[in-house]
Amino acid sequence: MNGSPFEGGDADWLIVANDGEQYALWRPYLDVPKGWRIVHSGPDREGALDFVERHATAARERA
Template identity: 65%
Template sequence: MSGNPFDGGDGYDGGWLVVTNADSQYALWRPHLDVPKGWQIVYSGPDRDGALDYVEQNFTATAAAPTT
């Protein structure tokens, strides 16, 4: 395999993951790559659009409290 595994053009048809960490950050990931330490899989599906839909439906942005 060559190319960027996250652009979908790497020739790998193994689907897409959504991973999240303790800070509620989300990332798209590929199943053939090791999930980084501190991240867990919250979605697994066959296509990138499904993974993006999952993030859109489940991600809640939180604003940081202003520091004084």
Template identity: 45%
Template sequence: MSNPFEDDNAKYRVLVNGEGQYSLWPATLDVPAGWESRLGPDTRQACLDYVEENWVDMRPLSLVRDMERAGS
């Protein structure tokens, strides 16, 4: 059985969690609790491109907030 997370011919979704972290998720699987779909189903490459364009700060949102509070 092939890995459903690495199938270039499968459809995927881009998921985002409450910390602003992104994940590529096979469209055939249910979206897990705590995550929401932002794109898809679409090709793996389209989803990867979306993540590349939109996930510009890899820090969790809680860390960003803590750093902003510490700086003010």
């Protein structure tokens, strides 16, 4: 594979989160790091980023 797996929009995307409610954009073919879990799976990058925006905003409002 050439370049970063996080560039390009032609494959599925995941959002992973840890217990501190930190989110990260991830690819399904990469191992999820220890301490993180999958919280969203979808076919497009923009949908994944929208998920983060909605949930990160809600977490900030609860704090």
